[in-house]
Amino acid sequence: MTLSAPLDPRPGQQARHAGGCVQPVLLRGRVDHIDGATGELLHRYTTVHEPGGVLPVACKTRRASRCLPCAEIYRADTYQLIRTGLTGGKGIPETVSAHPCVFATLTAPSFGAVHARREHNGRVLACRPRRGGRTCPHGRPVSCTERHSAADSRLGEPLCSGCYDYTGSVLFNAYAPELWRRFTITLRRTLARQAGMTSTALGKQVRVSFAKVAEYQRRGVVHFHAVIRLDGPGGPATYPPAWASTDLLTAAIDQAATAVHIQTPATADLPSRTLAWGREHDTRPITATGELNDGKVAAYVAKYATKAVECTGTLDQRINPGTRLADLAIREHPRRLIAECLRLGKLPRGSNNSALAHGRTCSASAATSLPKAAPTPPPSARSALPAASTSANAP
Numbered sequence: 001m002t003l004s005a006p007l008d009p010r011p012g013q014q015a016r017h018a019g020g021c022v023q024p025v026l027l028r029g030r031v032d033h034i035d036g037a038t039g040e041l042l043h044r045y046t047t048v049h050e051p052g053g054v055l056p057v058a059c060k061t062r063r064a065s066r067c068l069p070c071a072e073i074y075r076a077d078t079y080q081l082i083r084t085g086l087t088g089g090k091g092i093p094e095t096v097s098a099h100p101c102v103f104a105t106l107t108a109p110s111f112g113a114v115h116a117r118r119e120h121n122g123r124v125l126a127c128r129p130r131r132g133g134r135t136c137p138h139g140r141p142v143s144c145t146e147r148h149s150a151a152d153s154r155l156g157e158p159l160c161s162g163c164y165d166y167t168g169s170v171l172f173n174a175y176a177p178e179l180w181r182r183f184t185i186t187l188r189r190t191l192a193r194q195a196g197m198t199s200t201a202l203g204k205q206v207r208v209s210f211a212k213v214a215e216y217q218r219r220g221v222v223h224f225h226a227v228i229r230l231d232g233p234g235g236p237a238t239y240p241p242a243w244a245s246t247d248l249l250t251a252a253i254d255q256a257a258t259a260v261h262i263q264t265p266a267t268a269d270l271p272s273r274t275l276a277w278g279r280e281h282d283t284r285p286i287t288a289t290g291e292l293n294d295g296k297v298a299a300y301v302a303k304y305a306t307k308a309v310e311c312t313g314t315l316d317q318r319i320n321p322g323t324r325l326a327d328l329a330i331r332e333h334p335r336r337l338i339a340e341c342l343r344l345g346k347l348p349r350g351s352n353n354s355a356l357a358h359g360r361t362c363s364a365s366a367a368t369s370l371p372k373a374a375p376t377p378p379p380s381a382r383s384a385l386p387a388a389s390t391s392a393n394a395p
């Protein structure tokens, strides 16, 4: 079959065929079922007899900004997938709900002060109050005493764009998946050390399962939310040893998140720098009846699985070489992030880095290539949260 580009959404018959998808992929062509032994044509399907000669198929995007009906299916599937990983069902035994399991948030570090809405006991606090009327080297105040509304378009924007570390912000997003990968390796090693055994010995007693989702913050950097569960060596059907407790897991996550870093390779125009998680890690136990229960966590992860950069006031489209940044209907902060993505993407790659990673760009959708960080040994074992792991919405 040939794959046609998505055409304009058309109401009626075709959209219904594709399950309400607003941008169905239109297939045109035929499928022949042939008996392998005799070469006899058993059955032929052709789109000639479909309305308009095409077969509309749902786009199946997970991004709500692209196609709400398809994203809704993705969200509901993710919800069920996470829920069964927490409470059992669909082939996962219900005993899984007694395994140590936490909801961890790994944040990005600061790349400069940004406008923020803070609340305490239901009261909105001043954004960033600083005494003394000091100004930055660009002459802008380092203080903001406004109590921003939730709809304030300045939220997430720097107090001074001249002081903001756009390079660091873009690099962090580009390397965040690698930072996450190293975190998972370090977490297993930390657990092994805490238990006084080698990583190999740990693998024979405990499996660590992850389901993570990336959330774009208003300032345009990602942070990760993850469900992390301990299983016995046989997966969700087996209980981990008694020493592998929630407290031990929580402490190990904190240690691993603090220890992990990436040294980016230096190029002529880009000095090496160290990237690490922000200092705030939040790890809370998931329980059946507590404040953070399985339904809440599943809903949270599923929600972010259908969202991406568009939530940060930037574009939900690919940037082409011919795109004029100045013409884009976006605010200055995302424009500068996109510009930095494009600048870094054009830098010559480090001579000692033949392998190049496709960097995930800032809050732009432009693809860029960035030098790969120093290699880390591959993970000793991969495991999955429910029957299959979900690594939704990697930036």
Ligand SMILES: [Zn+2]
Pocket: 020, 021, 022, 023, 024, 058, 059, 060, 061, 067, 069, 070, 071
């Ligand atoms: Zn769709």
Ligand SMILES: [Zn+2]
Pocket: 114, 115, 116, 127, 128, 144, 145, 146, 148
């Ligand atoms: Zn402010």
Ligand SMILES: [Zn+2]
Pocket: 136, 137, 138, 139, 140, 160, 161, 162, 163, 164
């Ligand atoms: Zn400044």
